[in-house]
Amino acid sequence: MRKLLNTLYVQNPDAYLSLKNENIVVLLEDEEKFSIPLVNIENIVSFGYRGVSPALMGKCCENNIGLYFMSSNGKFLAKITGRTRGNSTTRMRQYELYKDKKWCLDFSKDIVATKIYNTRYVLNRSIRDNKEKVDVSRLIEVSDYIKNNISHVYDFEDIDALRGFEGIVARKYFEVFNDMILKKKDIFNIQGRNKRPPLDYVNCMLSYLYTILSFEFISAIETVGLDPSVGFFHEIRPGRNSLALDLIEPFRAYLVDRVVLSLINLGQIKKQHFEEKEGGAILMTDEGRTIILNAWQEKKKEILRHPNIDEKIEIGLIPFAEAQLLSRTIRERRESYPTFIVK
Structure with missing residues (x-):
């Protein structure tokens, strides 16, 4: 297992990134403000519009460092990657499996079952930790619904029907999401999932961190030599990293949702960290992004025992471990990919 490296987030829109003696240098108005050795960085996510020097782009490609460009409101714009890595026969096998409807359906059933199982873990964790502060009956109702219906995932013989069921469970989960929010309920509340653009503070944070998590999975998938655009559960579309979306499903609630709930319930994020645009779109301020990214980086430092390794x-x-497991599954032609079930 490789050492955990860091993601460098550059939030100032006027920042320019360059290379100096194997170091990443952040410049503001041509003045050096910050530098860090390349060897300590795994990904760079830039919210600026001034750009990155060609020398740094080349070095990132050479060292397999993901370089991603975002708009100020967190919309993905572009990425720069180096040469394709890994064994080409593994990718060929990936493309073969994409055409194998049975394998795709079986893979998708495991992904969906694991996602909703891990979602139930988040509900039960909230019941256990905050039973004096939450509407326990509402949370138990959805938890029991998942418990009683999770086995039905394996009854589906059509992937579209499976996607429909996954959508039903997701809607039920988000219907009680507000019940897990303990502070400032008048400000932080969610009326179902909405995005592009998000229309409330909670959806703004969720969408932002889901995007960050997807970048980390894309980087891991490319590192092990798989194609992040060819998935088995999510449909292939131009510009969509379907395989990354497949792999993040079991981790949405377990990682992202819990970070968002903690930020709200601990009072670390406030209304002042957002701004509303015409049409109702909600954006984060620079300070808000900094708070959220710091919490995310701290979360990534926590230690757990991976259930499958x-x-x-x-x-x-986790993204690298999951990408390795899937690559091994594909390369060795195993019948199933061992999903991450929270215990």
Whole structure:
């Protein structure tokens, strides 16, 4: 297992990134403000519009460092990657499996079952930790619905029907999401999932961190030599990293939703960290992004025992561990990919 490296987030829109003696240098108005050795960085996510020097782009490609460009409101714009890595026969096998409807359906059933199982873990964790502060009956109702219906995932013989069921469970979960919010309920509340653009503070944070998590999975998938655009559960579309979306499903609630709930319930994020645009779109301020990214980076440092490799690893290494497991599954033609079930 490789060492956990860091993601460099550059939030100032006027920042320019360059290379100096194997160091990443951040410049503002041509003045050096910050530098960090390349060897300490795994990904760079820039919210600026001034750009990155060609020398740094080349070095990132050479060292397999993900370089991603975002708009100020967190919309993905572009990425720069180096040469394709890994064994080409593994990718060929990936494309073959994409055409195998049975394998795709079986893979998708495991992904959906694991996602809703891990979602139930989040509900039950909230019941256990905050039973004096939450509407326990509402949370138990959805938890029991998942418990009683999770086995039905394996009854579906059509992937579209499976997607429909996954959508039903997701809607039920988000219907009680507000019940897990303990502070400032008048400000932080969610009326179902909405995005592009998000229309409330909670959806703004969720969408932002889901995007960040997807970047980390894209980087891991490319590192092991798979194609992040060819998935088995999510449909292939131009510009969509379907395989990354497949792999993040079991981790949405377990990682992202819990970070968002903690930020709200601990009072770390406030109304002042957002701004509303015409039409109702909600954006984060620079300070808001900094708070959220700091919480995310701290979360990634936590240690857990990975259920499928029986090793203690940092949470930040989960994307790489999952990409390795899937690559091995594809390469060795195993019948199923071992999904991450929270215990």
